[in-house]
Amino acid sequence: MTDQHRLRSLRTPALILRRRDFGEADRLLTVLTPYQGKLDVVAKGARKLNSSKTGHVELYTRADMLIHRGRDLGICVQAEMTAPFLPLREDLNRGAHASYCAELLDRLTTEGETDAGALFRLMDDTFIRLSLEADLRLVVRFFELRLLDLVGFRPELINCVVEHEPLLPEDQFFDHTAGGVVCPRHVLRTASVVSLSVDALKLLRHLQRSTWKQVASLKVPTRTHEEAERAMLGYVTHLVERRLQSVDFIRKVRNLA
Numbered sequence: 001m002t003d004q005h006r007l008r009s010l011r012t013p014a015l016i017l018r019r020r021d022f023g024e025a026d027r028l029l030t031v032l033t034p035y036q037g038k039l040d041v042v043a044k045g046a047r048k049l050n051s052s053k054t055g056h057v058e059l060y061t062r063a064d065m066l067i068h069r070g071r072d073l074g075i076c077v078q079a080e081m082t083a084p085f086l087p088l089r090e091d092l093n094r095g096a097h098a099s100y101c102a103e104l105l106d107r108l109t110t111e112g113e114t115d116a117g118a119l120f121r122l123m124d125d126t127f128i129r130l131s132l133e134a135d136l137r138l139v140v141r142f143f144e145l146r147l148l149d150l151v152g153f154r155p156e157l158i159n160c161v162v163e164h165e166p167l168l169p170e171d172q173f174f175d176h177t178a179g180g181v182v183c184p185r186h187v188l189r190t191a192s193v194v195s196l197s198v199d200a201l202k203l204l205r206h207l208q209r210s211t212w213k214q215v216a217s218l219k220v221p222t223r224t225h226e227e228a229e230r231a232m233l234g235y236v237t238h239l240v241e242r243r244l245q246s247v248d249f250i251r252k253v254r255n256l257a
């Protein structure tokens with residue numbers, strides 16, 4: 001193998017975030033890898049029934065991939081599934097939450113960030129948790145806060161975003177545009193502001209500073225979850241500048257249940 005060849009092919013674990021049809025028989029995948037970040041790769045013949053080499057390119061799975069790097073797009077020439085995360089495709093509600101997390105990561109990252117180990121572990125851990133855990137909202141809030149830290153959009157939950165004074169233990173507001181909590185004395189009632197109870201703020205702070213182990217067994221009342229969710233969805237929607245399709249999808253799925 002020549003040096004040039006070695007540079008041009010890459011064997012890597014990959015999480016499949018997006019998948020769409022490409023040409024007659026191929027699929028275009030957006031994958032997340034630990035050392036090359038996010039990549040778009042073509043899986044040749046992946047839509048043919050008997051495609052053995054790239055047959056395992058289901059959404060929200062982990063695979064070991066052999067990728068040949070082209071000038072524009074990589075070509076996935078081999079894919080072997082290493083973690084199927086089956087519940088994400090068999091359970092509509094779990095799948096909707098996985099779709100939201102994958103889409104959010106996709107929207108908030110750019111291609112080819114090479115130091116993506118922490119992002120990769122976070123996405124992998126989140127697919128595992130969404131496959132197993134009962135409280136999917138807790139998994140998703142934890143994912144959002146870690147992701148926002150990693151991509152540089154950590155929301156301000158300790159001090160008021162207007163005068164930066166420490167927040168008092170009382171009901172607050174969350175300003176999507178300012179990216180954090182604003183106190184009752186400084187709040188301006190604009191379209192980007194929602195109320196945030198002291199319980200919902202405590203939940204978000206706890207998730208922001210803790211490990212998953214420390215929060216996994218929390219029992220969160222539905223009302224607290226709803227408030228924390230409203231604040232976070234407003235914020236991330238503002239960040240990606242347009243509504244995530246999967247947010248509406250989760251709502252629709254919930255309404256069916």
Ligand SMILES: [Zn+2]
Pocket residue numbers: 160161162163164165182183184185186
């Ligand atoms: Zn204030």
